[in-house]
Amino acid sequence: MTNALRLGTRRSKLAMAQSGKIAEAVRRITGRPVELVEITTYGDTSREHLAQIGGTGVFVTALRDALLRGDIDFAVHSLKDLPTTQPDDLVLAAIPVREDPRDVLIARDGLTFEQLPDGARVGTGSPRRMAQLNAYARNHGMRIETVPIRGNIDTRIGFVRSGELDAVVLAAAGLSRIGRSDEVTEFLPVDTILPAPGQGALAVECAASDAGLIASLAELDDPYTRAAVTAERSLLAALEAGCSAPVGALADVLADGQSDVTEMRLRGVVGSTDGSSLVQLSTTGPVPASHEGIEALGRELASEMLAKGAAGLMGERAR
Numbered sequence: 001m002t003n004a005l006r007l008g009t010r011r012s013k014l015a016m017a018q019s020g021k022i023a024e025a026v027r028r029i030t031g032r033p034v035e036l037v038e039i040t041t042y043g044d045t046s047r048e049h050l051a052q053i054g055g056t057g058v059f060v061t062a063l064r065d066a067l068l069r070g071d072i073d074f075a076v077h078s079l080k081d082l083p084t085t086q087p088d089d090l091v092l093a094a095i096p097v098r099e100d101p102r103d104v105l106i107a108r109d110g111l112t113f114e115q116l117p118d119g120a121r122v123g124t125g126s127p128r129r130m131a132q133l134n135a136y137a138r139n140h141g142m143r144i145e146t147v148p149i150r151g152n153i154d155t156r157i158g159f160v161r162s163g164e165l166d167a168v169v170l171a172a173a174g175l176s177r178i179g180r181s182d183e184v185t186e187f188l189p190v191d192t193i194l195p196a197p198g199q200g201a202l203a204v205e206c207a208a209s210d211a212g213l214i215a216s217l218a219e220l221d222d223p224y225t226r227a228a229v230t231a232e233r234s235l236l237a238a239l240e241a242g243c244s245a246p247v248g249a250l251a252d253v254l255a256d257g258q259s260d261v262t263e264m265r266l267r268g269v270v271g272s273t274d275g276s277s278l279v280q281l282s283t284t285g286p287v288p289a290s291h292e293g294i295e296a297l298g299r300e301l302a303s304e305m306l307a308k309g310a311a312g313l314m315g316e317r318a319r
Contacts, residue, residue: 008072079198084237093217101200107167134275194248197232234298
């Protein structure tokens with residue numbers, strides 16, 4: 001019997017759902033069984049808010065350690081949780097087609113964001129979301145209170161169902177992957193809230209020495225998604241900001257109507273969590289021909305944002 005491939009995953013319902021989909025795809029490609037290996041990460045056990053424990057790597061380190069020990073053959077991560085520095089002995093063998101990168105609102109009584117009552121309590125664990133929600137509210141004469149929360153999707157939605165909060169903001173992709181998109185009361189436009197760099201995308205990682213597995217996993221890779229998230233993560237890295245910093249970024253790969261990709265638009269935002277200051281810039285140009293060129297696009301936009309004062313809005317920058 002063919003040896004099973006061991007896929008490392010976090011234990012949450014969302015992680016298990018997205019890892020299960022990757023496992024099924026890898027079974028089809030390789031003809032080998034795939035066994036899910038549940039791994040608990042520091043981010044799963046800590047009760048502190050993500051901004052307090054740093055965000056960067058808290059859901060990733062235990063999975064990567066298991067890869068390096070040989071306890072698992074490959075791992076599936078939410079790309080937005082990955083630090084921007086890639087270890088030399090591990091490789092992102094596949095970044096599959098990205099799901100909807102937007103944030104969504106789940107509010108009481110089916111309300112949209114602009115319908116929320118004066119002083120509404122809106123829950124999120126993300127300084128990025130806080131910054132943009134508060135800025136939008138300020139600009140539209142609204143008064144809201146952003147409340148830091150932790151927990152899985154059930155826990156967060158439960159704050160609304162119990163009446164403790166008026167609304168919560170979550171990622172559209174996560175709700176889609178566990179079949180709960182019908183609970184969304186509003187998909188928030190990216191012109192209102194830019195998502196986290198890499199939001200909606202998954203990363204499939206394995207040992208850099210396993211050429212056979214790398215080749216198999218590469219069949220899951222989507223070059224357009226990889227190009228977009230490479231630009232977003234390059235922006236994040238150049239800002240020297242961790243994945244819990246109040247940084248949003250989204251790259252769109254644009255076609256000319258003939259299905260030929262011709263341009264990339266990269267948007268970035270950094271803001272103070274109270275929404276009083278926001279630096280938001282974008283750039284559009286021909287899609288760079290190389291990975292290095294795409295990374296350069298992210299660095300250039302980050303440089304412009306830093307020149308506009310972005311560094312002072314991020315708190316302590318990652319090193």
